[in-house]
Amino acid sequence: MLDPKLLRESPETVRAAIAKKHLEVDLAAVLALDTAWRAQLSEVEALRSKQRAANNEMAALKKGSPEFITKVAEMKAVSAEAKAKDEGLKVLEEKWHAAMLTLPNIPHATVPEGKTPEQNVVHASKGDVNAVSPHALPHWEIGGFANLFDFARGAKVTGAGFPFFIGDGAKLSRALLQFFLDEDVKAGYTEVSPPIFVNAASATATGQLPDKEGQMYETLDKLYAVPTAEVPLTNFYRDEILEEAALPVHRCAYTPCFRREAGSYGKDVRGLNRVHQFDKVELLKWVHPSASYDELEKLRADAERLLQKLELPYRVLLMCGGDLGFAQAKKYDLEVWAAGQQRWLEVSSCSNFEAFQARRAQIRFRSKETGKPELVHTLNGSGLAVPRVLAALLENNLQADGRVKIPAALVPYFGKEFLSFK
RNA sequence: GGAGGGGUGGCAGAGUGGUCGAAUGCGCGUGCUUGGAAAGCACGUAUAGCCGCAAGGCUAUCGGGGGUUCGAAUCCCCCCCCCUCCGCCA
Numbered sequence: 323m324l325d326p327k328l329l330r331e332s333p334e335t336v337r338a339a340i341a342k343k344h345l346e347v348d349l350a351a352v353l354a355l356d357t358a359w360r361a362q363l364s365e366v367e368a369l370r371s372k373q374r375a376a377n378n379e380m381a382a383l384k385k386g387s388p389e390f391i392t393k394v395a396e397m398k399a400v401s402a403e404a405k406a407k408d409e410g411l412k413v414l415e416e417k418w419h420a421a422m423l424t425l426p427n428i429p430h431a432t433v434p435e436g437k438t439p440e441q442n443v444v445h446a447s448k449g450d451v452n453a454v455s456p457h458a459l460p461h462w463e464i465g466g467f468a469n470l471f472d473f474a475r476g477a478k479v480t481g482a483g484f485p486f487f488i489g490d491g492a493k494l495s496r497a498l499l500q501f502f503l504d505e506d507v508k509a510g511y512t513e514v515s516p517p518i519f520v521n522a523a524s525a526t527a528t529g530q531l532p533d534k535e536g537q538m539y540e541t542l543d544k545l546y547a548v549p550t551a552e553v554p555l556t557n558f559y560r561d562e563i564l565e566e567a568a569l570p571v572h573r574c575a576y577t578p579c580f581r582r583e584a585g586s587y588g589k590d591v592r593g594l595n596r597v598h599q600f601d602k603v604e605l606l607k608w609v610h611p612s613a614s615y616d617e618l619e620k621l622r623a624d625a626e627r628l629l630q631k632l633e634l635p636y637r638v639l640l641m642c643g644g645d646l647g648f649a650q651a652k653k654y655d656l657e658v659w660a661a662g663q664q665r666w667l668e669v670s671s672c673s674n675f676e677a678f679q680a681r682r683a684q685i686r687f688r689s690k691e692t693g694k695p696e697l698v699h700t701l702n703g704s705g706l707a708v709p710r711v712l713a714a715l716l717e718n719n720l721q722a723d724g725r726v727k728i729p730a731a732l733v734p735y736f737g738k739e740f741l742s743f744k
Numbered sequence: 745g746g747a748g749g750g751g752u753g754g755c756a757g758a759g760u761g762g763u764c765g766a767a768u769g770c771g772c773g774u775g776c777u778u779g780g781a782a783a784g785c786a787c788g789u790a791u792a793g794c795c796g797c798a799a800g801g802c803u804a805u806c807g808g809g810g811g812u813u814c815g816a817a818u819c820c821c822c823c824c825c826c827c828u829c830c831g832c833c834a
Contacts, residue, residue, distance in 0.1 A: 326793095360794065360795090363793075363795095363803085364794065364795070367803045368802080370803060370804085374803090376815080377762060377763080378763050379763090380763095381762040390814095394814045394815095397814035398813095398814055401813085563791090695791080
């Protein structure tokens with residue numbers, strides 16, 4: 323959520339942000355609601371004040387005395403009025419809050435202008451996309467693929483997009499996870515194993531609710547299967563005030579991630595490109611506002627290092643205003659080259675949310691300077707998503723004999739130098 | 745899942761309808777005292793919203809929500825969480 327004060331004091335800043343993100347928001351309507359809400363609030367508070375004063379007077383009076391009875395009659399009317407106005411206030415407040423939630427975060431000055439994904443800026447590129455295997459194939463076309471990644475039986479047992487990982491497929495997936503976690507811990511992130519279901523309050527704090535409930539799987543108990551570890555991880559400190567000395571907090575967590583993503587089809591969803599359940603390690607940072615942009619660069623570098631060690635060609639995109647998410651102030655996407663498909667696959671998205679998420683989740687720290695609580699800045703990024711990295715490895719490292727060469731950094735985790743589809 | 749007991753400020757813990765944002769103690773901060781410290785003494789010590797240039801004012805918050813009442817930390821209803829015992833279970 324945006325700072326209401328920013329809206330009041332500098333609506334043009336908000337208007338510019340909406341324009342840069344190429345969103346449609348009726349800002350005038352939000353401002354009108356804000357004014358109306360504040361007016362109603364003053365009225366209700368004035369009545370409350372009256373009730374309070376009367377209450378103190380009546381405490382001193384003798385119960386049942388004529389003065390007391392008169393006062394009760396008088397205050398009955400005030401009470402009724404307060405109740406009525408309070409109901410109106412609640413309605414207004416709900417509308418106001420909903421309207422506030424339609425305002426996007428302000429993009430950072432360094433975010434490039436642009437509307438479509440094509441206008442994202444290639445910030446960096448590592449590795450030679452032409453230097454990979456001449457035998458590259460889309461991973462689902464590799465001979466024996468279905469032996470290790472059984473989509474058909476997954477569909478029978480659960481549904482489309484829930485593959486079984488078998489033998490070397492399961493092992494490579496686990497090796498990647500273990501490798502990611504170890505590297506992230508080395509980079510200073512504390513490993514956390516969070517719950518993989520969250521309640522509605524948590525899903526709301528990170529912005530999945532309301533509006534995006536269709537993206538999550540929901541249980542009978544109104545718990546939501548996490549779409550990313552970001553949700554339970556961010557909510558760890560929800561409604562808390564940290565000591566300034568505790569910042570920054572760096573954490574990483576592996577969870578399976580569940581996404582309904584209804585309506586996707588075509589080559590985007592072939593094979594491992596997009597599935598309903600996948601493994602991912604998420605990196606999360608809670609930092610002092612003055613440090614968040616340095617921390618974003620470090621976060622991106624931490625995610626990049628993983629791809630470098632796996633010897634996978636990749637590029638870093640700096641997202642333009644139009645392709646930046648609603649809640650992000652600045653975002654880099656890491657895309658790995660999948661030589662068989664001849665396309666880039668997104669494997670990490672590193673974002674600075676500034677105080678946008680923290681305000682909604684009420685995560686603060688006590689400023690040493692002022693002694694007052696201030697909102698932290700939150701950042702997160704994948705480090706990394708497993709199936710797409712796995713897909714790129716299969717394609718790029720495919721040998722003439724149909725085996726896949728395992729990168730040196732991963733061999734200790736996988737236990738062999740080659741993966742076999744037999 | 746069943747039975748019982750709880751949830752009050754940073755912590756402990758009073759408060760069962762009115763002057764209670766809440767006694768008291770601990771902790772913490774400032775000052776006095778002291779050669780210095782401890783003890784002692786004094787004062788202060790939550791969060792948020794709104795109004796205001798400011799000083800400041802007003803309002804809300806006693807697990808959450810709803811209700812009764814002129815008035816609720818206190819009474820009633822629903823929900824959540826914690827503890828003890830029983831059942832079940834990896």
